[in-house]
Amino acid sequence: MSNIETSPEGFSLRQYAICLWGVVWREGLRFLHQRERFVSALVRPLVWLFIFAAGFRQVLGISIIPPYETYVLYEVYIAPGLMAMIQLFNGMQSSLSMVYDREMGNMRTLLVSPFPRWFLLSAKLLAGVAVSILQVYAFLLIAWFWEIEPPTRWGYLTVLPALALSGLMLGALGMLLSSLIKQLENFAGVMNFVIFPMFFASSALYPLWRVQESSPWLYRLCAINPFTHAVELIRFAYYQKIEWTSLAAVSAYASVFLVAAIVAYDPARGMIIRKGG
């Protein structure tokens, strides 16, 4: 065929950058336009902060455990858990809507791009992480008015890499679930079987030594829960410290989830094929 315009094989680095920018830009625009999604993402943690935490501050005493150096209010204790919760919801929501809602078409539009699939999925993931970080900072801004703030202003900066890493981990998990699990078609299923167990079996609402006192096996479950490590990584980073175990755990979980999601979306090996028709 002589009259085809064949471009040279492959893409330049600049074109990879354009593609990544395009995916993030679209996600950002959609985020700005979907005010309901933004508001509900913000209201959820605020309800926990202002109602749940206010009710429980008398019941649950928090002893002094790192990174805290004084007694802290219960609201202060759960703030990092709520930041991680925002990212958990965001990761599950964006990935599941991607496949099951009318977004299915958008996922196909993305995957029909000639860029390598691992790159497209990673770009999509990074876009979701960027949005989740915006949501967390909006939450932190409101929390600041209630004097829930890091020990110094630097905490707002040092928490950023932790949020990026935990957002990646939770987004990759959502992407993996979206490709694998046919039964979790509605969000209620995901709430019951993923979000609630991950959230409650973690250090988000209570320190793990309290869990250990009441149930050693639950403690072990909490200790391996990826969400616990996301919360602790964020908690320490917010206090300008590094929790090395959590850093290692979150990095490892993020890598495993991401690789698994890319494999699951690989047309040759992918599980997506099981969905049929």
Place this chain on the structure above:
Amino acid sequence: MSKTATPALAIRDVSHSYGARRALDHVSFEVPPGSFTVLLGLNGAGKSTLFSLVTRLYAAREGEIDIFGANIMRQPGEALRRLGVVFQARTLDLELSVMQNLVYHAALHGLGSFEARRRGASALARAGLADRANDKARALSGGQMRRVEIARALLHAPRLLLLDEPTVGLDIKARADLLAHVRQLVDTEKLGVLWTTHLIDEVADNDQVVILHRGRVLETGRAADIVGHYGAADIGDAFSRITGADEEKFPA
């Protein structure tokens, strides 16, 4: 066209199963460059499965799919950049403007914003929607959305355009307009088009037709030739005879 020209789309001996259910059974056909080819089949004939294989959502495990000679499994990047796709489901971002939708798509093909806007403006002009570039996609009618999706699919200048039941949900006038628009693109731009449908009346005499029924290709050829061959009144009659005979031979 000459016999030696590389087909826009070549499907050779492609089979696909979902577990025990065979959705496609040794399917082979070609879309010549610059032709309007209709893939005609009832719902459940395997059109969507074939579409998923050509767009590489699923792996083509059995058989070969080439787009202008580039194999979809071995050279997916090369194959996909020669391909434009309009999916059955509406895939515009409704909250974004028409032009923003186009810019996003162009980025997925490595085209920067400036080039995307230049190409987008001319694509919209061609679709008769030049004045809607800054409107939100939500404000468009069903037929206009489809035109934008076609304009979008052609931004990276592919020579093959795939449309999966593009007229679903459109009223009669919008259907006719869309069909005329795509036929015009075939004439003026020499695009190869594969148009899947279950609507007989979208077929014209000179179209290449592929009749897909229960996962198998029963007939291929020029519509008028198929009608003549079966001594049928029209393509709808021919379709009933061909698929009816098949069902007698292989009852479900």
